Amino acid sequence: MTSDSDEGKDGEALRLQDAVGRIEAVMDNAAEARFRSTARQARTSAKRLIWLQRAADIVQDVVLASKAVPCGSGCSHCCAIPVAITQAEAFAIADFAKLPRPSQPAAAITGRGVLAQEQVVEDARDEAALAHMGEPCTFLVDGGRCSVYPARPLACRLHFSLSTNSDDCRPDYFGQSPRLDVFDRNLDNILTLGLSQPVADIRDWFAQRKQV
Numbered sequence: 329m330t331s332d333s334d335e336g337k338d339g340e341a342l343r344l345q346d347a348v349g350r351i352e353a354v355m356d357n358a359a360e361a362r363f364r365s366t367a368r369q370a371r372t373s374a375k376r377l378i379w380l381q382r383a384a385d386i387v388q389d390v391v392l393a394s395k396a397v398p399c400g401s402g403c404s405h406c407c408a409i410p411v412a413i414t415q416a417e418a419f420a421i422a423d424f425a426k427l428p429r430p431s432q433p434a435a436a437i438t439g440r441g442v443l444a445q446e447q448v449v450e451d452a453r454d455e456a457a458l459a460h461m462g463e464p465c466t467f468l469v470d471g472g473r474c475s476v477y478p479a480r481p482l483a484c485r486l487h488f489s490l491s492t493n494s495d496d497c498r499p500d501y502f503g504q505s506p507r508l509d510v511f512d513r514n515l516d517n518i519l520t521l522g523l524s525q526p527v528a529d530i531r532d533w534f535a536q537r538k539q540v
């Protein structure tokens with residue numbers, strides 16, 4: 329005999345499976361792989377980043393078109409959770425926002441630590457990685473607009489909730505609400521940009537709130 333709660337869990341699992349299936353059915357894997365391959369061949373981290381952004385944007389376009397996620401303009405809960413970015417991304421944001429390129433934050437990590445951080449952020453376990461939990465991103469303005477949207481980090485481009493209710497994305501539910509699994513993509517981003525790239529939270533790279 330199954331309980332109401334077991335049936336509820338089974339129903340939710342089926343719903344998530346269906347949502348992921350709908351996304352995967354229309355994903356242009358070949359185009360994404362082509363952009364990722366081009367990124368790996370680019371000579372500088374800045375150029376590699378541009379191709380990785382294009383690969384991430386393919387995923388975003390498909391996910392949003394699938395209507396399998398509640399993400400939409402004006403919702404910014406995910407802009408108050410940890411947002412780990414590389415130096416290449418920090419420089420791209422600074423250039424876009426016409427800010428001086430930031431120096432490496434004291435909290436930055438590199439090399440194998442980056443891989444550990446990636447796992448840690450995915451698992452939502454490490455206190456250092458969660459230091460900025462609940463703190464709005466430096467570039468969040470007008471109650472929910474990203475002021476550096478064209479230059480936003482890869483982590484932001486690839487963060488998609490699979491919940492039916494955007495309230496589940498609030499920082500106090502971090503790690504509990506269902507998200508599209510992009511672990512492999514995040515890992516590939518870090519490996520492609522290079523393990524010598526310092527990585528830190530966007531709020532450590534850019535401490536001051538900036539209107540752009």
Ligand code: SF4
Pocket residue numbers: 406407408411465466467468469473474475476477480481484530
């Ligand atoms: S860079 Fe933009 S999308 Fe990313 S967390 Fe900051 S405000 Fe949100």
